[in-house]
Amino acid sequence: xxxxxxxxxxxxxxxxxxxxxxxxxxxxxxxxxxxxxxxxxxxxxxxxxxxxxxxxxxxxxxxxxxxxxxxxxxxxxxxxxxxxxxxxxxxxxxxxxxxxxxxxxxxxxxxxxxxxxxxxxxxxxxxxxxxxxxxxxxxxxxxxxxxxxxxxxxxxxxxxxxxxxxxxxxxxxxxxxxxxxxxxxxxxxxxxxxxxxxxxxxxxxxxxxxxxxxxxxxxxxxxxxxxxxxxxxxxxxxxxxxxxxxxxxxxxxxxxxxxxxxxxxxxxxxxxxxxxx
Amino acid sequence: xxxxxxxxxxxxxxxxxxxxxxxxxxxxxxxxxxxxxxxxxxxxxxxxxxxxxxxxxxxxxxxxxxxxxxxxxxxxxxxxxxxxxxxxxxxxxxxxxxxxxxxxxxxxxxxxxxxxxxxxxxxxxxxxxxxxxxxxxxxxxxxxxxxxxxxxxxxxxxxxxxxxxxxxxxxxxxxxxxxxxxxxxxxxxxxxxxxxxxxxxx
Numbered sequence: 001x002x003x004x005x006x007x008x009x010x011x012x013x014x015x016x017x018x019x020x021x022x023x024x025x026x027x028x029x030x031x032x033x034x035x036x037x038x039x040x041x042x043x044x045x046x047x048x049x050x051x052x053x054x055x056x057x058x059x060x061x062x063x064x065x066x067x068x069x070x071x072x073x074x075x076x077x078x079x080x081x082x083x084x085x086x087x088x089x090x091x092x093x094x095x096x097x098x099x100x101x102x103x104x105x106x107x108x109x110x111x112x113x114x115x116x117x118x119x120x121x122x123x124x125x126x127x128x129x130x131x132x133x134x135x136x137x138x139x140x141x142x143x144x145x146x147x148x149x150x151x152x153x154x155x156x157x158x159x160x161x162x163x164x165x166x167x168x169x170x171x172x173x174x175x176x177x178x179x180x181x182x183x184x185x186x187x188x189x190x191x192x193x194x195x196x197x198x199x200x201x202x203x204x205x206x207x208x209x210x211x212x213x214x215x216x217x218x219x220x221x222x223x224x225x226x227x228x229x230x231x232x233x234x235x236x237x238x239x240x241x242x243x244x245x246x247x248x249x250x251x252x253x254x255x256x257x258x259x260x261x262x263x264x265x266x267x268x269x270x271x272x273x274x275x276x277x
Numbered sequence: 278x279x280x281x282x283x284x285x286x287x288x289x290x291x292x293x294x295x296x297x298x299x300x301x302x303x304x305x306x307x308x309x310x311x312x313x314x315x316x317x318x319x320x321x322x323x324x325x326x327x328x329x330x331x332x333x334x335x336x337x338x339x340x341x342x343x344x345x346x347x348x349x350x351x352x353x354x355x356x357x358x359x360x361x362x363x364x365x366x367x368x369x370x371x372x373x374x375x376x377x378x379x380x381x382x383x384x385x386x387x388x389x390x391x392x393x394x395x396x397x398x399x400x401x402x403x404x405x406x407x408x409x410x411x412x413x414x415x416x417x418x419x420x421x422x423x424x425x426x427x428x429x430x431x432x433x434x435x436x437x438x439x440x441x442x443x444x445x446x447x448x449x450x451x452x453x454x455x456x457x458x459x460x461x462x463x464x465x466x467x468x469x470x471x472x473x474x475x476x477x478x479x
Contacts, residue, residue: 197410243383
């Protein structure tokens with residue numbers, strides 16, 4: 001699959017200009033937001049979204065025989081049966097009896113790498129977030145798996161007691177304040193139409209369209225970071241802004257928050273990988 | 278362990294709202310927090326341990342009962358330290374730097390980072406500055422509109438030093454209490470709000 005890389009570079013340039021200095025006369029947010037929206041629409045052609053490169057890399061990784069056991073991930077059960085990818089992401093996080101745990105996509109992948117492939121997950125976790133000279137297996141695999149649920153709806157799994165606990169704890173965590181600024185998720189994400197500096201803040205405290213569009217657009221290609229990012233990275237970055245300690249990758253509180261956010265976003269359409277500022 | 282649990286359960290019942298009923302036991306929530314943040318240093322752990330006021334804000338989702346509010350105002354007011362020299366206003370130009378600086382307190386900040394007040398993240402201040410947030414009210418012309426009244430100046434100092442001494446469970450950081458800003462930084466940012474020469478009042 002050939003991608004117009006020049007197109008991506010041009011987009012970066014345009015977005016930088018759009019986010020640049022604004023004149024006092026123009027309503028600040030609207031201008032840059034509109035520009036970004038315009039380019040987002042131009043990019044609805046999937047072949048110009050660099051996030052699809054990650055999908056392709058993920059597809060290769062999924063089928064590659066790796067680890068001490070020399071097998072691929074094709075035997076991994078993401079909730080819909082071993083190797084079944086269609087619609088699996090739409091129902092994650094969910095309870096897995098074999099692990100006796102509620103897991104999100106990343107946690108489940110790490111579990112399969114460890115148990116199925118005998119792969120050194122420490123090394124994989126070190127590369128959890130890609131950088132200029134560092135590929136991330138996790139980002140690529142999640143992009144591939146999530147893409148297999150594109151155009152499906154978000155279906156939070158809340159029948160098992162542990163899934164119910166996750167949703168309730170996630171909701172409590174959303175309102176838990178701390179850090180030197182006393183921030184919680186709700187400080188920034190519980191009111192309509194607010195912004196921090198010029199960045200619009202989605203209200204995730206209520207069910208509905210905003211939550212649906214937000215959750216239905218992850219994983220996403222972040223133009224400002226030139227990288228595909230998953231919800232694990234988004235929550236890591238928000239806890240950073242919240243002035244909390246570094247959250248452990250693929251850990252309980254992050255999964256709980258994700259279950260809660262999926263609940264808020266129930267029925268939303270998944271369109272991934274998307275592209276964002 | 279049990280000893281810790283009882284007062285929290287009591288708190289939970291005291292709140293008595295529909296939200297609080299769905300809230301899992303604090304011990305359950307704490308186990309999740311430990312799983313995700315347990316490896317952080319003791320200093321970081323201390324930062325996310327809620328004090329008495331935050332515990333109430335967390336359980337009631339920033340809607341404390343009137344009794345809880347009274348208690349909180351009393352407790353938080355006692356935590357405000359006023360300048361020994363009785364002067365509330367510093368240098369507005371330095372105050373602008375404090376208001377404009379959003380660094381500090383993030384795990385990505387290098388050691389020794391000077392923290393700012395990040396006021397622009399939530400407030401309009403200088404009306405000519407277009408990059409401002411809306412989580413808090415506009416503070417444009419703040420001093421001018423209040424005729425630089427000395428009582429108001431003292432109240433604003435209290436607010437910035439400890440927002441919860443004024444509004445229980447305020448969403449505004451408690452800059453003095455949490456040692457984000459020192460006394461001089463607060464005086465400077467105060468001057469940015471109250472100096473007639475400050476762009477805020479132009």
